[in-house]
Amino acid sequence: MNMMGTGSIAILPAAPQYHRNRDTEYRYRQDSDFFYLSGFAEPESVICLIPGRPQGEFVLFCRERDREMEIWNGYRAGPEGAVKDFGASDAFPITDIDEIISGLIEGRSRVFVSMGAQPLFDQRMMGWVNGIRAKSRAGLHAPGEFLMLDHLLHDLRLFKSTEEVRIMRRAAAISARAHIRAMQVAKPGMMEYELEAELMHEFLKNGCPAPAYNSIVGSGDNACILHYVENNKAMRDGDLVLIDAGGELDHYASDITRTFPVNGRYSPEQKAVYELVLASQLAAIDSVKPGVSWNKPHEVVVDILTEGLLDLGLLKGSKAECLEKASYRQFFMHRTGHWLGMDVHDVGDYKVDDQWRELEPGMVMTVEPGLYIAPDCKTVEAKWRGIGVRIEDDVLLTKTGHEVLSQAAPKTVADIEALMRG
Numbered sequence: 001m002n003m004m005g006t007g008s009i010a011i012l013p014a015a016p017q018y019h020r021n022r023d024t025e026y027r028y029r030q031d032s033d034f035f036y037l038s039g040f041a042e043p044e045s046v047i048c049l050i051p052g053r054p055q056g057e058f059v060l061f062c063r064e065r066d067r068e069m070e071i072w073n074g075y076r077a078g079p080e081g082a083v084k085d086f087g088a089s090d091a092f093p094i095t096d097i098d099e100i101i102s103g104l105i106e107g108r109s110r111v112f113v114s115m116g117a118q119p120l121f122d123q124r125m126m127g128w129v130n131g132i133r134a135k136s137r138a139g140l141h142a143p144g145e146f147l148m149l150d151h152l153l154h155d156l157r158l159f160k161s162t163e164e165v166r167i168m169r170r171a172a173a174i175s176a177r178a179h180i181r182a183m184q185v186a187k188p189g190m191m192e193y194e195l196e197a198e199l200m201h202e203f204l205k206n207g208c209p210a211p212a213y214n215s216i217v218g219s220g221d222n223a224c225i226l227h228y229v230e231n232n233k234a235m236r237d238g239d240l241v242l243i244d245a246g247g248e249l250d251h252y253a254s255d256i257t258r259t260f261p262v263n264g265r266y267s268p269e270q271k272a273v274y275e276l277v278l279a280s281q282l283a284a285i286d287s288v289k290p291g292v293s294w295n296k297p298h299e300v301v302v303d304i305l306t307e308g309l310l311d312l313g314l315l316k317g318s319k320a321e322c323l324e325k326a327s328y329r330q331f332f333m334h335r336t337g338h339w340l341g342m343d344v345h346d347v348g349d350y351k352v353d354d355q356w357r358e359l360e361p362g363m364v365m366t367v368e369p370g371l372y373i374a375p376d377c378k379t380v381e382a383k384w385r386g387i388g389v390r391i392e393d394d395v396l397l398t399k400t401g402h403e404v405l406s407q408a409a410p411k412t413v414a415d416i417e418a419l420m421r422g
């Protein structure tokens with residue numbers, strides 16, 4: 001509200017509820033911006049932030065208590081609970097919003113909203129504003145400026161508080177345990193979804209109601225499909241399996257990838273590719289510290305992967321030439337990471353004034369290089385084909401360097417093979 005200044009109002013709707021089929025709905029998940037500001041997880045709610053409003057600056061519209069509905073669908077805070085338990089200065093039934101909100105908007109010159117996120121809500125808001133405009137001859141003032149709330153809010157979300165870091169550390173620790181569990185039980189002949197079940201077991205048992213994104217369990221060639229989520233193939237002796245999965249705890253994501261041999265032993269080719277990806281990942285993580293460019297870890301990865309691919313004979317020519325042509329892209333086609341927070345691909349700008357942003361304490365990012373040698377890749381010897389490796393960790397920027405939140409998930413060849421030997 002300090003950033004918005006007086007004369008402003010921010011209006012945020014809760015996430016919509018999505019039907020799955022007939023009268024069944026997808027599990028509800030609150031909008032990240034909405035939850036960030038309020039901690040309020042119920043649907044059919046609207047936040048108004050009104051800096052300087054004498055009667056109270058945080059107004060929440062929400063569902064009323066309703067005995068019948070609560071018997072069927074669960075507990076509701078109601079406006080009383082919104083004030084008592086969620087810090088709202090004022091709260092009203094959502095059914096009354098049309099009558100009340102115009103009075104909150106009227107006289108404010110700037111409206112902060114996330115336009116485009118929920119077009120139906122945008123329309124309702126314009127309806128409220130038009131209602132005020134229509135009464136201008138009666139002396140009512142409609143706002144003159146509409147601004148994207150995202151610029152202010154997403155920069156706040158980019159920097160994690162101590163409390164947020166505590167949650168993210170725990171989310172990553174739970175997810176690391178899930179990866180360990182998958183390594184411990186994996187064996188040839190199991191289905192990929194059996195490992196997904198082991199991951200889900202650890203998530204749910206430890207308080208993550210859901211994964212932060214659809215879990216990827218790709219064995220053999222499937223590891224080369226970046227967003228493989230079918231998870232329905234049998235895992236064969238001699239295959240690697242790539243698991244990219246993280247639990248969501250209290251609306252905060254973790255995002256971990258490990259790649260390990262289904263039978264517990266990396267083949268020489270698998271090991272060579274794996275060690276190369278790991279070397280690039282460790283060096284990239286090492287480069288993460290305040291003052292360094294966001295792009296630095298990616299540059300480190302590209303350099304090491306290019307050199308390693310040349311050494312293995314997977315790329316041909318000189319290093320300079322390969323870097324110039326970005327030849328690594330044939331095997332590494334995504335970037336080295338992203339911001340991590342309430343959303344797995346979290347909000348926050350990567351560039352400021354057209355320059356890669358500098359890393360600062362409180363940011364959390366992933367470092368996730370990979371190599372994916374397509375099963376039908378004609379430019380490499382057959383023995384390399386179908387090998388897909390990604391190694392991904394969650395890294396917090398600290399004042400002096402970094403902390404790897406997901407460090408409990410083993411990733412050296414020796415540690416993984418030892419764990420799988422039991």
Ligand code: GLY
Nearest residue numbers: 213244255344368
């Ligand atoms: N699991 C999504 C990602 O790694 O970016």
Ligand code: MN
Nearest residue numbers: 255366368392
């Ligand atoms: Mn990621």
Ligand code: MN
Nearest residue numbers: 244255256392
């Ligand atoms: Mn991931």
